Amino acid sequence: MIQSSDSIRIKYFSLRRCFTYVSLILAIVMTYWATVAVEFSATKLFEGLPYMKDFLSRMWPPDTKILPRVLTDTLLTIQLAWVSTIIAAVISLPIGFIAASNICESVWLRRVTIFFLNADRAIDSLILALFFVSAVGLGPFPGTLALAVHSVGMLGKLFADSIESIDPGPVEALRSAGAGKLSTIRWAVWPQVAPHFISYFLFRFELNVRVAVVLGLVGAGGIGFLLTQYMRLFQYQKVCTVILVILVLVMTVDYFSSKLRRSVL
Amino acid sequence: MGIKASSLSKSFDEGKTFALKNVNIEISQGEFIAVIGLSGAGKSTFLRAINGTNSPGTGTLEVLGQNVTTLSGKSLISLRKQIGFIFQQFNLVKSLSALQNVLVGRTAYSPLWRSVTGCYHAADVALAKKTLDSVGLRGRYDEKARHLSGGQQQRVAIARALVQEPKIILADEPMASLDPKLSEVVLDILAAVNQQKNITILVNIHVLELARKYAKRIIAFRKGELVFDGKPEALTEAILEEIYHVDKATL
Ligand SMILES: Nc1ncnc2c1ncn2[C@@H]1O[C@H](COP(=O)(O)OP(=O)(O)OP(=O)(O)O)[C@@H](O)[C@H]1O
Numbered sequence A: 001m002i003q004s005s006d007s008i009r010i011k012y013f014s015l016r017r018c019f020t021y022v023s024l025i026l027a028i029v030m031t032y033w034a035t036v037a038v039e040f041s042a043t044k045l046f047e048g049l050p051y052m053k054d055f056l057s058r059m060w061p062p063d064t065k066i067l068p069r070v071l072t073d074t075l076l077t078i079q080l081a082w083v084s085t086i087i088a089a090v091i092s093l094p095i096g097f098i099a100a101s102n103i104c105e106s107v108w109l110r111r112v113t114i115f116f117l118n119a120d121r122a123i124d125s126l127i128l129a130l131f132f133v134s135a136v137g138l139g140p141f142p143g144t145l146a147l148a149v150h151s152v153g154m155l156g157k158l159f160a161d162s163i164e165s166i167d168p169g170p171v172e173a174l175r176s177a178g179a180g181k182l183s184t185i186r187w188a189v190w191p192q193v194a195p196h197f198i199s200y201f202l203f204r205f206e207l208n209v210r211v212a213v214v215l216g217l218v219g220a221g222g223i224g225f226l227l228t229q230y231m232r233l234f235q236y237q238k239v240c241t242v243i244l245v246i247l248v249l250v251m252t253v254d255y256f257s258s259k260l261r262r263s264v265l
Numbered sequence B: 001m002g003i004k005a006s007s008l009s010k011s012f013d014e015g016k017t018f019a020l021k022n023v024n025i026e027i028s029q030g031e032f033i034a035v036i037g038l039s040g041a042g043k044s045t046f047l048r049a050i051n052g053t054n055s056p057g058t059g060t061l062e063v064l065g066q067n068v069t070t071l072s073g074k075s076l077i078s079l080r081k082q083i084g085f086i087f088q089q090f091n092l093v094k095s096l097s098a099l100q101n102v103l104v105g106r107t108a109y110s111p112l113w114r115s116v117t118g119c120y121h122a123a124d125v126a127l128a129k130k131t132l133d134s135v136g137l138r139g140r141y142d143e144k145a146r147h148l149s150g151g152q153q154q155r156v157a158i159a160r161a162l163v164q165e166p167k168i169i170l171a172d173e174p175m176a177s178l179d180p181k182l183s184e185v186v187l188d189i190l191a192a193v194n195q196q197k198n199i200t201i202l203v204n205i206h207v208l209e210l211a212r213k214y215a216k217r218i219i220a221f222r223k224g225e226l227v228f229d230g231k232p233e234a235l236t237e238a239i240l241e242e243i244y245h246v247d248k249a250t251l
């Protein structure tokens, strides 16, 4: 009895060990293969150094004359991020409740909703931006649409998760007192989830500011669009101004957003 | 009126074990009843059957003239609003004020727009304040529930039940998370409303002395069966042994 169980254990261990070695070798081979595929070359990188230096030196000093224009477009980027996050939050609110198992009794409806949320998150906002640019033309509007649609995936999921993790006690109390579904959501669920919702909203806004910059690159308005224009014209000192402003923008938004988030939670 | 169970049974695992097993009992309006029994005996299940928060089992259970086992939707709501429930963990909304928590007990009496917006009728607000006063929380209306002590939170929860102007109050171990002195405060309040307003009280109690002191009638469950129903004096050692002995098989 003891002997047989021992021999099984030894066999199991050796099998496991075999598996570990094979995976390790496989990982090394794959990494090598991928490195070759991306044409990684240390010599090329080394040879590129002078050009990088040249590029950087041509960026300096930043051109401050264009600052008013840059700031106007920065404002547009912030507005784009804000409007898209608001739209996403408004859409995500009911979706979050539908996707939460402690609110929605229909398993079927919940599964379909969660599937759409997952699919939505899987589609990058850059792809959505390309789609909306071709649908409604260049400018901040397609960028807003792209960000709004993409943000629903994340906000809806986070809203649903925070609804599911509430203390069920108050819900039970409301139900016992004869309260209807809507009153129960209003007084037992909402007070518990609202601070989290606000925090997630601000976090998504923070992300959207950064993504909005990138979306400008495909023509969806804002400061990113300005950046591509100066790049195409090889106006590196102007490029430098834009990059510095983007840096300040992202850092400022991060700072205030995380401060606000800490104060609501 | 009152409560009447006939052959009431309830199983959570399709008949393998019973949380309530063939329970027959009659309770008249205005009684103060302590429910005792080991953990898992079915005390909570019995209370939750009375206000229909458990899905119905078999047999009949008549509460305030309605058969709970067949109720649903609107009629279940109109029964529940006449029954206050007090929980061991208070079940308050921690981020809301004491007053807002108490007003929750009026939602079932208010039109939907009022309960959703929180614009309760002035009479409801006055009643809620008066009820908070009566449980010794005068002037604490606007304090957040999370800033109140355990004993104060439980009194808010009692006020929430009282503001329903209920015919029955079900209390599921309302003192279990409070220290012994506060237990008596809670039971004193329940005894007072039982006397003054003729509200039927059913309270699950772990501490036998308290059950003896406050209840005029004690019922005991064991493995879902009603094994004792009578006056506190009738609880003999032999009966207590039957209620509380732990047999090796269940361990
Ligand atoms: N929602 C539920 N799902 C499954 N089983 C349940 C559920 N509620 C109660 N039970 C079972 O029913 C039986 C009775 O439980 P109940 O909670 O009524 O006991 P209790 O007397 O209140 O015990 P305690 O003193 O621990 O609160 C237990 O075996 C429990 O496991």
Ligand SMILES: [Mg+2]
Pocket: B043, B044, B045, B172
């Ligand atoms: Mg219990």
